[in-house]
Amino acid sequence: MTTGPQTGPQTGPQTGPRRISGKGATVPFTFAGRRLEGRAGDTIASALLANGILTVGRSFKYRRPRGILAAGEDEPNAILDVVLNGTRVPNVRATLQPLEAGMEVTPVLGRGAELLTRLLAPFIPSGFYYKTFIWPDWRFFEPAIRRMAGLGRLDPASRATAGPGGHLAVDLCVVGAGRSGLGAATRAARAGRRVLLVDRQDAPGGASRWRSGADIAALVARAEDAGVTIWTGATAFGAYENGRLGVLRQGGSLTLGDSLWEVRAPEVTLATGALERPALFQGNDLPGTMLADAALCYLLRHGVLSGARPLVVTNNDSAYPVAIALAMAGAAVTLVDARQAPAWAARATAAGVRMVVGARIVRATGRGRVDVAVLTDGQRIGADLIAMSGGWTPTVHLYCQAGGKAVWDEGRSTLVPAFAVPGIALAGRVAGDWTGPEDALPWDWAGAPDVPETGKAKKTWVDLQNDVTLADVQLAARENFASVEHLKRYTTLGMATDQGKTANLIGAAALAQATGRRTTDLGLTTYRPPYVPVPMTALAGLSRGPLQTPLRRLAAEAAHRASGATLRDYGGLLRPAFYGPDDSVIPAECRAAREGAVVFDASSLGKVAVMGPKAGELLDFLFASRMSTLAPGRIRYGLTLSEAGTVTDDGVVLRLSPEEYLVSCSSSHVRAFVASAEEWRQTRFGREGVHIHDRTAHWATMSLSGPTSKAVLAKLGIVTGLDDAAFPHMSFVAGRFQGHPARVARVSFTGERGYEISVPAGLAIPLWEALASAGATPIGIEALGWLRAEKGFIYVGQDTDGETTPQDLGFDAPRLKRREGFVGDRALQLPVAGDAHRKALVGLSRADGGTIPAGAHLIEGRPRRSIGFVTSSHLSPTLGRGVALALLEGGRARIGQEVTWFDLGKTGRATVTAPCAWDPEGRRLDA
């Protein structure tokens, strides 16, 4: 049935969107290289429409031209790359981003692969990936798919920024600054509560900015007078446990980036409104197809008429104000209502809208844009805009994320909350409240999702961003992917960056129809955060670059630089790698250590004090060997284990006094050692009787070693009495350096005679300079690694892995002699711990004296199998040949045998040796 003036297909001079009213400062910008002008108050989307631009990009999978569909966060198509002031920001949501002068806007996806994908389209059905994993071969498609995949391009040259963000605590957080949200916030603030009101738009008002006659300015003024804090451009994207909301807040400019806020509120009111659903019909992705409410928003908020000859299609009353407003703005409007006797028909007709009732749209056609619509009654209607309303879906996302469950009410055609979630209140449209004092008529706004049985399902789009069609849903149903969760994964429906805001419900309805069930029985896919995409930059906040993990530095850094050090980052600590411009100096540093005296800055080695009457008891438990039997003034090497019996660290322990020990663990394991020691102390021993204090940063430690080190140390006068009988290896003495307390310990990292000199950290540079002028050659961490490898001294974590036990390193006592009473004790008694085939530490050498690449596998058998791997490998300047350490199955029993190594296709032979290749008798410690 048709009423009102007849209009057939026509092509007038005025076609497409244009600006018809409003004023404001002009804002120059470009789109795909074209110079355009928007106005202050525009979003990028409204500015594009104002310039008559319908097509804003290509679709992800089929590269079909797509236009602006929505006016909010539900927009699937208008996702654009924007360059502003030299900073490129990818994947900007054009419908939410305020326009700024100088923006260079480009589509994320261009025409590029259009032809290819059109040809391929019939061959990319639902579950394409899953199917090609099985047949014929995924690898055949993978390169092309990977080239096509991904949205937007990151520009390494321009680093997007983010605000610092932070944490806030309020009594109530209201999400959505529409009428309902403003009301709830104002009432709570007047009751004396701290209220934060957040809204994704650039100004408060919500849909009332274009929907109702409410005096938004007055409502906002009342809220502010009551003390409500209003954040605009702020989207609550996630509801997390303990009343925490994630809020993404836009900066004042695109280039300032978004900032992430964690808002704690014992109570949250969701006034999030509802999202309009598109209609399903053939060709519903043509540019010029728009949600009816979006057309109203662009008209009343931005003065942009989205079409001269709009066709409004609806199954509910909410599109009538749209049709009426478009007609009053001068457009030739036809309204097609699926219902037979809509209550608003007379009002629309009176406004000059041509009415068609009891009919639906079957298809839209046009070359790259909407031109003609065909209805179920056969009418062809010329149109440059199809404004559609398929009903509304309440925005229950945050309620569901907080533990709620929304169910589809078939009778009322809407989502309803199944139960109350403590701390979460719903207000306004999201709660089903669509009537209000400003609305002229109570109305039927819901509208059942209508799945057409006519029209080509292959050209009927359900998910525009992921290019999922009605045919894809039907294919999934035929292949028995009959649950909504399976449908989502099989077709990727709802998996794009818009998370199916316009697609999920009509997709579920389409699946219900295809499987002969009711939407309500299908349920919905799980609502998960985030509600809108959250840029990684916002998640990182200021924690980027040098602020992400600030480098720790040595107290003597300036002295190292003065000595010509090349500094490198070792586990977050800036340390001298070697003293020279490049690593060619390492062999000379090694030779100096074996022939003269060298100094190494060992300040980062742990210095963890364990004090109190129970200190020995705790250390006995923490180490695989007993420490309480150590005499004061003496030092013992030890391993720490995990409860699984694997080696977590090695280090030495000094007994400073009967009740005070100092644990010198590896530089990179200090925090882990302290954490583990505290755990056992507090949970097993009790906090009384033993205390742990990390003094690592308080002391600078220079490690002096080499055959002439004793003479060098003597020149410094820190300690008197360097006689080896009184001051033997693995003991320490107190001394003084420049009037301050000092300690000298006889330990060796190089296998040579060694003295570790510790002074207060403030004296690091004087000590370094004193040692250098006394004749010690500086060496860096690289040379130390070479020297250690010659001696078979391990680095835990490099020469051990997550399975290495003490016996694998040649320390049999913990397993065989000390059976109980330490961390990991029982694990060393498991059958696996005594297995003769365990990987054990060995040395390797080549007959030709060459090196074996570190990381090379040791292999045997046919087919060949890895029986171990090389953990450290260097060309020893001392020995004039390659030395290597390896973890090798049954390694100790293989000493003397030959093995085959394999690295990147190369193989060779090597002889298994004991780990120590230099001075195995340890004579040089006292040389």
Place this chain on the structure above:
Amino acid sequence: MTDAGLTPAPGSFPCPFCGPRDEAEFRYGGDPDVARPGPGSSDEDWARYLYVRENRRGLVREYWVHAQGCGLWLIAERDTVTHLIQSVREATP
């Protein structure tokens, strides 16, 4: 539309020493009710101690440590459904 009147969040994890703090300052420390097998325990006992944990629904006792704060080891009662922390006390042997 200012930020006046808003205060930093006190957090939701009540540390007996520091007061309510953000839960991100705390690190989970395991199940306090798993006893460490003593001398004479079987291989199975040890393997269970190392690797077998319950994944209970509802109120559970957990070790937490205020890693970014005072360093205290704590025993918290937490509801695994709501994530609400019912009680927190200092850990003792």
